Amino acid sequence: MATSFNDQFDQHGVWRREFALRLKLLAEWLKDNELLDAAVEERLRRLESQVRSDKIMVAFVAEFSRGKSEMINAVFFAGYGRRIMPATAGRTTMCPTELGYDAEVPPCLRLLPIETRRQPQSLMEWRMAPEKWVRIDLDVKNPQQLASAFEKVAETIQVSQDDAQALGFWHNQTPEDNPLPDAQGRIEVPRWRHALINIAHPLLKQGLVILDTPGLNAIGAEPELTVSLIPQAHAVVFILGADTGVTKSDLSIWREHLAAQPEDTCSRLVVLNKIDTLWDALSTPEQIQVQIERQKASTAEILGLLAQQVIAVSAQKGLVAKVTKDSDLLQRSCLPVLEDALGRGMVGRRQQILGAAMASGIGDLRIETGRVINIRKRDLTEQFQELAGLKGKNATVIKHMRTRISIEQAEFDQGGAKIHAVRSVHLKLLRDMFAILGSSALKKEMAQLTDALMQKGLKLGVKRSYGDTFDRLRTNLQSVQSLANEIQSMLAATFSQLNTEYGFSLQPPSEPALGRYLQELDGVERSHLQYLGIGNAFKLAQLEFSERLVRALSTRLRGIHESVLSDIELWSKSAASHLDAQLRERRRSFVRRIEAIDRIQQAAEGLDDRMAEIQLQEESLNHLDVKLNELTAYLMTAQDLARDGDTALPVR
Ligand SMILES: Nc1nc2c(ncn2[C@@H]2O[C@H](COP(=O)(O)OP(=O)(O)O)[C@@H](O)[C@H]2O)c(=O)[nH]1
Numbered sequence: 001m002a003t004s005f006n007d008q009f010d011q012h013g014v015w016r017r018e019f020a021l022r023l024k025l026l027a028e029w030l031k032d033n034e035l036l037d038a039a040v041e042e043r044l045r046r047l048e049s050q051v052r053s054d055k056i057m058v059a060f061v062a063e064f065s066r067g068k069s070e071m072i073n074a075v076f077f078a079g080y081g082r083r084i085m086p087a088t089a090g091r092t093t094m095c096p097t098e099l100g101y102d103a104e105v106p107p108c109l110r111l112l113p114i115e116t117r118r119q120p121q122s123l124m125e126w127r128m129a130p131e132k133w134v135r136i137d138l139d140v141k142n143p144q145q146l147a148s149a150f151e152k153v154a155e156t157i158q159v160s161q162d163d164a165q166a167l168g169f170w171h172n173q174t175p176e177d178n179p180l181p182d183a184q185g186r187i188e189v190p191r192w193r194h195a196l197i198n199i200a201h202p203l204l205k206q207g208l209v210i211l212d213t214p215g216l217n218a219i220g221a222e223p224e225l226t227v228s229l230i231p232q233a234h235a236v237v238f239i240l241g242a243d244t245g246v247t248k249s250d251l252s253i254w255r256e257h258l259a260a261q262p263e264d265t266c267s268r269l270v271v272l273n274k275i276d277t278l279w280d281a282l283s284t285p286e287q288i289q290v291q292i293e294r295q296k297a298s299t300a301e302i303l304g305l306l307a308q309q310v311i312a313v314s315a316q317k318g319l320v321a322k323v324t325k326d327s328d329l330l331q332r333s334c335l336p337v338l339e340d341a342l343g344r345g346m347v348g349r350r351q352q353i354l355g356a357a358m359a360s361g362i363g364d365l366r367i368e369t370g371r372v373i374n375i376r377k378r379d380l381t382e383q384f385q386e387l388a389g390l391k392g393k394n395a396t397v398i399k400h401m402r403t404r405i406s407i408e409q410a411e412f413d414q415g416g417a418k419i420h421a422v423r424s425v426h427l428k429l430l431r432d433m434f435a436i437l438g439s440s441a442l443k444k445e446m447a448q449l450t451d452a453l454m455q456k457g458l459k460l461g462v463k464r465s466y467g468d469t470f471d472r473l474r475t476n477l478q479s480v481q482s483l484a485n486e487i488q489s490m491l492a493a494t495f496s497q498l499n500t501e502y503g504f505s506l507q508p509p510s511e512p513a514l515g516r517y518l519q520e521l522d523g524v525e526r527s528h529l530q531y532l533g534i535g536n537a538f539k540l541a542q543l544e545f546s547e548r549l550v551r552a553l554s555t556r557l558r559g560i561h562e563s564v565l566s567d568i569e570l571w572s573k574s575a576a577s578h579l580d581a582q583l584r585e586r587r588r589s590f591v592r593r594i595e596a597i598d599r600i601q602q603a604a605e606g607l608d609d610r611m612a613e614i615q616l617q618e619e620s621l622n623h624l625d626v627k628l629n630e631l632t633a634y635l636m637t638a639q640d641l642a643r644d645g646d647t648a649l650p651v652r
């Protein structure tokens with residue numbers, strides 16, 4: 001029996017909240033036990049914000065009128081008891097529309113005017129400029145007001161042919177794809193470039209982001225959709241109509257925007273919608289089923305898929321069935337099959353990925369914290385042996401011992417200079433890495449690419465220019481990796497030297513592995529080349545278009561570079577913290593040892609009492625170790641938490 005998408009998503013939300021809570025408890029426990037140093041704190045903070053703010057994006061991509069908006073209504077918003085996204089004949093989404101929830105912003109619809117296409121800023125950059133968007137506040141308790149506000153995404157304006165060209169809706173090179181002008185020669189274009197809907201719907205509150213896209217024309221005109229938004233979605237639902245079959249423009253969308261997406265990073269669902277158009281009162285249910293199967297098979301064949309990869313549904317009947325609570329009709333609409341596939345493919349996979357990221361973060365944390373506990377244990381053992389050696393000795397020997405510890409302490413304090421020198425080399429290498437991946441270097445790289453694309457006659461070399469740029473970006477990443485390796489071996493050498501010299505137990509943290517960022521770069525390159533390869537290259541002749549494309553690319557690359565640098569920062573912080581912890585513990589240990597001897601000298605405490613106390617401290621450290629393992633082991637296997645069900649918190 002298929003669970004509804006909403007239920008699966010709810011469970012995922014419960015798991016995430018529960019996990020975040022446990023991370024908080026772990027942080028408190030570490031703090032109480034003086035185990036929360038700067039690096040561990042930073043690591044926990046990152047994990048918590050990752051698990052709390054994790055977004056899951058599902059994109060609906062298809063030619064217009066295939067039923068994207070209707071499907072969004074049926075899967076996510078049937079609870080409102082009516083259509084929320086406009087999805088009736090003639091009133092269809094004209095601009096890409098993102099539905100999500102941001103607690104900082106009141107419920108509203110924000111619309112970016114289409115004229116912003118004349119400027120080079122990427123969509124990402126426009127997002128940072130809220131004053132450029134038209135905002136309409138939403139009354140979430142009033143589905144009527146919601147629905148009528150959302151009608152805005154269907155608005156169009158009439159513009160001259162020149163304007164349509166500048167806005168990316170008219171191309172002289174491919175007249176067959178151009179929209180039909182009206183009697184005055186004017187072209188109908190969307191009024192808005194992008195819409196953001198912010199509502200506190202339970203699913204959206206838990207981090208679901210839904211992207212509804214208009215048809216091929218609008219997708220093609222907004223490169224950021226193809227090179228950023230769609231490839232970064234966790235699931236893409238591609239919709240075909242049983243009433244139209246696979247048309248030429250369906251196939252263009254599939255080939256230009258979807259076929260090359262690697263399956264392992266995102267789940268891709270192909271849906272044959274409107275099967276109710278095949279429900280014919282004169283045919284038997286079996287005959288209808290045969291019809292549907294036949295159409296699924298031919299659709300699959302055209303797209304190069306297996307028949308079972310195509311899900312046949314009726315979004316419209318599914319919505320009606322949910323609103324009227326007609327369970328027979330809901331089964332016939334097959335909507336639950338789609339929801340189940342979405343839930344398992346997307347939510348399930350997301351949970352696995354997030355769980356694995358958490359497990360590896362917690363694993364590192366356990367190792368780092370475990371080392372601090374070990375340092376303390378070793379110090380105690382040594383102190384115990386030192387005191388045991390004093391048994392039965394006279395006052396002179398004890399005094400001599402005190403002097404020896406003081407000398408050792410003074411020597412240790414002087415050793416600081418060497419550690420300082422290592423730190424400054426470390427910092428220099430870090431600065432080099434930040435320079436390679438910093439924003440001014442990227443700006444230069446992008447300016448070079450823009451120049452190359454602008455050169456007349458070079459249009460055929462577009463692939464080359466992109467290829468060269470990506471080669472350089474990869475080389476940069478590799479240089480950063482070698483700098484990291486250099487720091488790592490330097491740390492290893494210094495740490496082992498310090499270990500011999502001072503009896504430390506320092507170990508460098510595991511170095512950042514940048515391989516997955518290289519893969520990400522490859523993915524970005526693929527989506528660009530794929531996009532430019534198929535019939536879109538001519539668009540580069542348009543200055544605005546190339547500029548927009550490069551700006552979109554640059555935003556995406558900045559994101560990747562920032563993630564790399566953030567990994568490196570955490571790694572370097574861990575190394576520094578580990579060294580700091582060792583130094584701090586050692587200084588404390590000197591103070592404790594001298595103090596103990598002083599008390600014994602003053603006969604304020606017996607030797608045996610002091611030794612017994614150390615043993616107690618050792619026991620409590622052992623206990624701490626066990627507890628740490630317990631707490632972290634729980635977090636490392638907590639992926640299964642949500643599925644147990646008994647921990648479920650009420651969601652609605
Ligand atoms: N018969 C039928 N019509 C549907 C179905 N889904 C959507 N439609 C209709 O198809 C048209 C386009 O739907 P819409 O959701 O706006 O398509 P979009 O442009 O892809 O968002 C509307 O008139 C819908 O009522 C369906 O499952 N069956």
Ligand SMILES: [Mg+2]
Binds near residue numbers: 065086087212
């Ligand atoms: Mg629509």
